[in-house]
Amino acid sequence: MKTLVVVLVVLAVVGGGTVALVNHFGGWTTLIGKGWAITYEVSSQPAESLVDVTYTESPTRYRKETPQNVSVSKPLPWTFEVVINAGEKAQVTATPKGDQVLTCRILLDGVKELATATAPAGQKVSCEAVTGT
Numbered sequence: 001m002k003t004l005v006v007v008l009v010v011l012a013v014v015g016g017g018t019v020a021l022v023n024h025f026g027g028w029t030t031l032i033g034k035g036w037a038i039t040y041e042v043s044s045q046p047a048e049s050l051v052d053v054t055y056t057e058s059p060t061r062y063r064k065e066t067p068q069n070v071s072v073s074k075p076l077p078w079t080f081e082v083v084i085n086a087g088e089k090a091q092v093t094a095t096p097k098g099d100q101v102l103t104c105r106i107l108l109d110g111v112k113e114l115a116t117a118t119a120p121a122g123q124k125v126s127c128e129a130v131t132g133t
Contacts, residue, residue, distance in 0.1 A: 034086035036131040038114075039107040042092065043077040044100040050075050051102065055092040057082035076100075081110070084131050090114070091128040098122065 040055050053074055056067035060083075067088050084090045094102050102125040106115040119125035 034133075035083040036086065036090075037109050038082050038084045038090045038131070039110045040080045040082065040090075040092040040127075041077070041105040041107065042074075042094045042102060042125070044096065044102050046100065047076060049100050050097055051078075051100070052095045052097070053078060053092065054094075055080065055082065056084065056088075056090060058085045058088065076102075086131055087133045089128055089130050091126070093124060093126040095124045096122055 035058065040053075042051065042053055044051065050073060052071065054069055054071045056069055058067045059065050065085065067084055067090075078094075082090075090106050092104050092106060094104060096102055099122045101118065101121050102123075103118040104116065104125045104127040105113060106127050106129050108114050108131075114129035115127040117125050117127050
């Protein structure tokens, strides 16, 4: 009987400490954020041209944080996979360096199309979608 009481006390202390620690860091939803696998695609006509691309990505899928913007210059076609936390905006924009016709897409799990757009020749293209919660 004495051993049972000791075990229950130890479990209560460990469990209480775990709850206090998790609450200190913002709760379970902050610590184990829900993330979405997002694929960004940018293509152009004529193909194989250099463009400036800006996209968003979450710093980590394990904490609910606001996505950050990243800017790069890349040849087309361009595809990139990121994680976006639930309820946050996935966004990609591309600016041509000439008269290309740019098209962008945002895919969920590389399959389901969340957004698509095509810009007029020489104009910036932008796609955005908010991930589910």
